[in-house]
Amino acid sequence: MITLYGMPHTRSFRALWALEEIGAEYQYRVINLGKGEGSSAELLALNPSGKLPVLTDVDLVLTESAAICTYLADCHPDKNLTPGYGTLDRARYNQWCYFVLTELEQPLWTMGKHKFALPKEYRVREVQKTAGFEFMRAIRILEEGLKERSFLVSEHFTMADLLAVHTLSWAQAFKIDHGSLLLDSYRDRIRQREAWQRAQAIDDEKKGEMA
Ligand SMILES: N[C@@H](CCC(=O)N[C@@H](CS)C(=O)NCC(=O)O)C(=O)O
Numbered sequence: 001m002i003t004l005y006g007m008p009h010t011r012s013f014r015a016l017w018a019l020e021e022i023g024a025e026y027q028y029r030v031i032n033l034g035k036g037e038g039s040s041a042e043l044l045a046l047n048p049s050g051k052l053p054v055l056t057d058v059d060l061v062l063t064e065s066a067a068i069c070t071y072l073a074d075c076h077p078d079k080n081l082t083p084g085y086g087t088l089d090r091a092r093y094n095q096w097c098y099f100v101l102t103e104l105e106q107p108l109w110t111m112g113k114h115k116f117a118l119p120k121e122y123r124v125r126e127v128q129k130t131a132g133f134e135f136m137r138a139i140r141i142l143e144e145g146l147k148e149r150s151f152l153v154s155e156h157f158t159m160a161d162l163l164a165v166h167t168l169s170w171a172q173a174f175k176i177d178h179g180s181l182l183l184d185s186y187r188d189r190i191r192q193r194e195a196w197q198r199a200q201a202i203d204d205e206k207k208g209e210m211a
Helices: 012-022 041-046 065-074 088-117 127-145 159-173 181-190 194-210
Strands: 002-006 026-030 054-057 060-063
Touching: 002 012, 012 065, 012 159, 012 194, 026 194, 041 054, 054 065, 060 065, 065 088, 065 159, 088 127, 088 159, 127 181, 159 181
Parallel strands: 002 026
Antiparallel strands: 002 054, 054 060
């Protein structure tokens, strides 16, 4: 049985959404980072960084949200959520996944960390301007990639879209307005997916249980 170790309203949502997309049986073990469970022996044995999400499946212990999404999709080729190995679309898929993580998420998360996530003494207000500039450069590239297409790769939804839409949702939650109507409508259209809606309901329910 697959186990997802995660916490609501974090990058764990990517793995949760991916699990709902493939229709897997899994259990969701909530780790409350706010209560210090990130440094529990149980989690550190799985991920020495104490970060979430972590997914276990038989002998596999997998960290890194994008690797988890790709793994789950690759194990369920019938769902068509990752292009086949060695194809041009797989190369494009990798490109967009790496782009989202390194070019789009990084400056966004830098803004988030220095706005609310880091302890106050580590926050540097001036970082917002530089990270905001870098984020907007990445936004323009994402917009360009979606100009004449409905999805980043292939003619259908893949895990690259899942990562991009989750990151755009973070921007919205952080109240960072990128001003792109095209990306707003891409995000909102993809969040109509039943799997997203199920994952969102589970995430909210788990959040409520933590309170
Ligand atoms: N690159 C990792 C980042 C994981 C990460 O930073 N997770 C956050 C939650 S969104 C976390 O566990 N933070 C706890 C900490 O920094 O100690 C991924 O995408 O999975």
